[in-house]
Amino acid sequence: MKASPSAVALKYFFVLLASAVVLYPLLWMVTMAFKPHPEWTTVAGLTWFPQNPTLQNFEFIFYGEAEGLVVSLDRTISGPLFASLVTSICGTLLAVVTGTLSSYAVVRFGLAKTLPLSVLQLRLFPPLAVMIPVMVMWAFLGAVDTWWGLSLIYGIVTLPFAFWLMKTFFEEVPVEIEDAARVAGCSYWRVFYRITLPIVKPGLATCALFVFILNWSDYLLALLLTQKEWVTLPVYMATLTSAMGGQMYGMKAALGVIAAIPPVIFGLMIQKHLVRGLTFGALKQ
Amino acid sequence: MSSIQINSVTKRFGDFTAVDDLSLDIQEGEFVALLGPSGCGKTTTMNMIAGLEDTSEGSILFDGQDLSKTRIQDRNIGFVFQNYAIFTHLSVYKNLSYGLEVKKISKSEVDRRVRAMADRMSITHRLDQPASSLSVNEMQKLAIGRSAIVEPRIFLLDEPLSNLDAGFRAYMRAELKVLQHEFGQTMIYVTHDQIEAMSLADKIAIIDQGKLMQYGSPLDIYNSPDNRFVANFIGSPRMNLIDGEIREETSQLKLMVRGGAEIPLQGQVKSDFTSDGRVHSGSFGIRPQDIYFGDKRSTKDIEMHGTVEVLERVGPKRIVHLQVLETSFIAFDDQDQLKLGDEVPFFMPPDKSMAFDVVSGRRLGVV
Amino acid sequence: MTDTTKQPANARIEPSKQGYWAGVARDGNKMGFWFVLPTLLLLLFIVIFPLLMQLYLSVTWWTPLEGIPWYRAWEVFSWGENYWFQLTDPRVWGALWRTILIMIIAVPAQFFLGMALAYLFMDNFPGRKVFYSIMLTPMMIVPAVVGLMFFLLFQGTGPVNAHLGLPSTFSWLTDVNRAMISVIIADVWQWTPLMFLILLAGMLGVPSDQLLAARLLGGSNWQNFLKIILPRMKAVIIIALVLRAVECFKIFDLIFIMTKGGPGVQTETISLFLYKQTFGEFEWSYVAAIGLTILFVLSLIAAKGLAYMAKKNG
Numbered sequence: 001m002k003a004s005p006s007a008v009a010l011k012y013f014f015v016l017l018a019s020a021v022v023l024y025p026l027l028w029m030v031t032m033a034f035k036p037h038p039e040w041t042t043v044a045g046l047t048w049f050p051q052n053p054t055l056q057n058f059e060f061i062f063y064g065e066a067e068g069l070v071v072s073l074d075r076t077i078s079g080p081l082f083a084s085l086v087t088s089i090c091g092t093l094l095a096v097v098t099g100t101l102s103s104y105a106v107v108r109f110g111l112a113k114t115l116p117l118s119v120l121q122l123r124l125f126p127p128l129a130v131m132i133p134v135m136v137m138w139a140f141l142g143a144v145d146t147w148w149g150l151s152l153i154y155g156i157v158t159l160p161f162a163f164w165l166m167k168t169f170f171e172e173v174p175v176e177i178e179d180a181a182r183v184a185g186c187s188y189w190r191v192f193y194r195i196t197l198p199i200v201k202p203g204l205a206t207c208a209l210f211v212f213i214l215n216w217s218d219y220l221l222a223l224l225l226t227q228k229e230w231v232t233l234p235v236y237m238a239t240l241t242s243a244m245g246g247q248m249y250g251m252k253a254a255l256g257v258i259a260a261i262p263p264v265i266f267g268l269m270i271q272k273h274l275v276r277g278l279t280f281g282a283l284k285q
Numbered sequence: 286m287s288s289i290q291i292n293s294v295t296k297r298f299g300d301f302t303a304v305d306d307l308s309l310d311i312q313e314g315e316f317v318a319l320l321g322p323s324g325c326g327k328t329t330t331m332n333m334i335a336g337l338e339d340t341s342e343g344s345i346l347f348d349g350q351d352l353s354k355t356r357i358q359d360r361n362i363g364f365v366f367q368n369y370a371i372f373t374h375l376s377v378y379k380n381l382s383y384g385l386e387v388k389k390i391s392k393s394e395v396d397r398r399v400r401a402m403a404d405r406m407s408i409t410h411r412l413d414q415p416a417s418s419l420s421v422n423e424m425q426k427l428a429i430g431r432s433a434i435v436e437p438r439i440f441l442l443d444e445p446l447s448n449l450d451a452g453f454r455a456y457m458r459a460e461l462k463v464l465q466h467e468f469g470q471t472m473i474y475v476t477h478d479q480i481e482a483m484s485l486a487d488k489i490a491i492i493d494q495g496k497l498m499q500y501g502s503p504l505d506i507y508n509s510p511d512n513r514f515v516a517n518f519i520g521s522p523r524m525n526l527i528d529g530e531i532r533e534e535t536s537q538l539k540l541m542v543r544g545g546a547e548i549p550l551q552g553q554v555k556s557d558f559t560s561d562g563r564v565h566s567g568s569f570g571i572r573p574q575d576i577y578f579g580d581k582r583s584t585k586d587i588e589m590h591g592t593v594e595v596l597e598r599v600g601p602k603r604i605v606h607l608q609v610l611e612t613s614f615i616a617f618d619d620q621d622q623l624k625l626g627d628e629v630p631f632f633m634p635p636d637k638s639m640a641f642d643v644v645s646g647r648r649l650g651v652v
Numbered sequence: 653m654t655d656t657t658k659q660p661a662n663a664r665i666e667p668s669k670q671g672y673w674a675g676v677a678r679d680g681n682k683m684g685f686w687f688v689l690p691t692l693l694l695l696l697f698i699v700i701f702p703l704l705m706q707l708y709l710s711v712t713w714w715t716p717l718e719g720i721p722w723y724r725a726w727e728v729f730s731w732g733e734n735y736w737f738q739l740t741d742p743r744v745w746g747a748l749w750r751t752i753l754i755m756i757i758a759v760p761a762q763f764f765l766g767m768a769l770a771y772l773f774m775d776n777f778p779g780r781k782v783f784y785s786i787m788l789t790p791m792m793i794v795p796a797v798v799g800l801m802f803f804l805l806f807q808g809t810g811p812v813n814a815h816l817g818l819p820s821t822f823s824w825l826t827d828v829n830r831a832m833i834s835v836i837i838a839d840v841w842q843w844t845p846l847m848f849l850i851l852l853a854g855m856l857g858v859p860s861d862q863l864l865a866a867r868l869l870g871g872s873n874w875q876n877f878l879k880i881i882l883p884r885m886k887a888v889i890i891i892a893l894v895l896r897a898v899e900c901f902k903i904f905d906l907i908f909i910m911t912k913g914g915p916g917v918q919t920e921t922i923s924l925f926l927y928k929q930t931f932g933e934f935e936w937s938y939v940a941a942i943g944l945t946i947l948f949v950l951s952l953i954a955a956k957g958l959a960y961m962a963k964k965n966g
Binding site for chain 1: 683684685687688690691692694695697698699701702703705706709722768769772773777783785786787788789790791792793794795796797798799800801802804805807809810811813814820841845849898901902904905908909922923926927930936939940942943944946947950951954958
């Protein structure tokens, strides 16, 4: 049963074409990050790979200034980078812990049957439709532009994902194992902590990475709830313009590259497991 | 309806040879069983016939035509899977009509043929129901009907009855035979169950470890096995096969069995063994049914003495285990005369007994 | 916590049949209650309370510029004026229309492209794993960064114009018609891989022996695809479409970075409109009202949809 050579050629043609389309924008941004100022636009002619590759852009965002550049930044990347890390990690912790506990309760104890669906509904609405009260509350609580304020909203917003992912993982743990442990005298908490959790460890890891990606990638919430101190990487990247430097494509590209790396790495690590969570268990893997 | 010629086909998967230089000639309209133990290569052979696998060497011709370049969907080969592979998301009707619809046959014609086939397979009452709701037996019939309705040139069946309950299996065996005659289809049937093969097939191809052991009618295979494997495989209960050394003593060929028993051999072994005076390993075989007790019927019959060790009742019959020194013979006690511990003479007619060369497995003394 | 020796050894925890609170009294469910508690508290915090606040604000004229704290918003009561206004506000309808326009172009495009890609990747071929990983990358890129990428691409002095041989004055992002196209292209680029991922998983879930049986019966690849593969993918297809449609409705990051909703209001979707109202005009009570309307309408649609699905699954 061989495919004809022309069919194979055709397949590869389309696969390569699709790959090219996928890589085109990425490549442009990555090369842009290494281009010096004159090469940022095609005024001087289109250059795909930088003719004079430079680390200037990266220097600039890390040190606030660089050789040969007139402008300087009043804040470097270190603040936003730190902010992104802290808030993403804390938000992830919050979402994963609460999501895991509650999904376990729903799966094993049959509690709150309406929880899955109501949790899902949270994702249905455009954030801006419901952010006014949140902004007011946060301001009232003094949570604006704080690490914990942002982490809190991150945790809440990604809770549905953690919940649904862990739910599908818990549903695959055979009840018999837990029953056996309970028959042997373990309390419910022990069963959960010592038996079930180790079994779903890979699922837990997938869940945590997935939620981290979501939090790290957030733009809107950080835009609304931070001002200066705890601005995250994406927001910082978007605001990088100055009166003198104009649009600073190179720096923005450099920032984009840095911001994009963690999710891509984590994403590739968990790509196999993504399917299960994303189809809400509609497929039996 | 096609004839099939399998010419020296070999199939290798990496280092493993699944099928080794297999040649078979199947006539139009024949029902051929590929029989053998699990893993012997019969399913691989079938897959090659269907075109699901390529041959590593050799060719398969259909009415003289080599179809290896033809796409699977154009080969018009009927295939019934072991697990039926019914389209569970479609109704019974749609399952039957699939093969016709893809050929763009008119709706009225499709309808006519579907209903006719459903009627013949006795599943008309299920036509509009989802195929997944059928019982296993009905699914079997649907699987066969679905393949038969497109009137393929040959029919391949991969252990189709192994999932059925025993009573239904017997029924379906009869059904298949009737169908085959009606359609006049060439059928190739893979099974590890010799009773199925013996009762259904016109010819049986016994395969072991990728090699063809024997190809012949059920009767031939039963009465004249070509080699030790076939002799051992066919027949229930199994043929008695006693291994030992063949030696000539006082111009009498004997099989010396470990433990001291001696079986005199007569016409079973040709003299080519005795000429070099060497000792050869051999097997002596006789079917339990052919051993008898009581009076010796002919002077040529081999006579031996043994002790009754075990008596088993199997239905209306009794099986006797006779112990001769360290060797055991299995026979039937038709007269119900024997008791445990009896020392009795028993007799084996030479024309029913066989000798095999242990090394090559080949039957000795075959003309 | 309590241990189980009080219960018979092989008792299974039964889902509480009498309703949510009835089971709390029993052993296992008591434990479960603690498990669910954090989530319930958060939900209360982030759903119930803000909803009430939003309702409250929506019937006032309150804005943060008023100078009074929010809980005194009753001082500028407005009844249903905000709700009335949004029905006649052309900007609201415009934003809604543009959002739907993006949805009905982008989502089907992603679906068909995703399906085509899934079909391509269905059978194994050398390098499949590598190309698969490549194909998934776009959906893993931070949306804001995707916005940046296409911002760079569609600059007048950018590579798109250069490759198409267009002058650098040919603008994409600031052109009245082409801004929308640019945005849609960016969204399709980013999210087709998600469709691809889900649809491929659905495709591979089709039992291979049935596909084989279909081929042996004479079905060509295309016929088998239509009659065997596609029908079995129904559930997955619906999930993929609904998922993407919902997310597409919310689109913000991409557009904000590429065009900020411009030129004018050409790419102003619901989310962008709300943003401008919030931080441009500071009409917070108006936004609250619109927000609640959206909530209401979407919940209705969701409820209808779930009822329909429940009916289909018996």
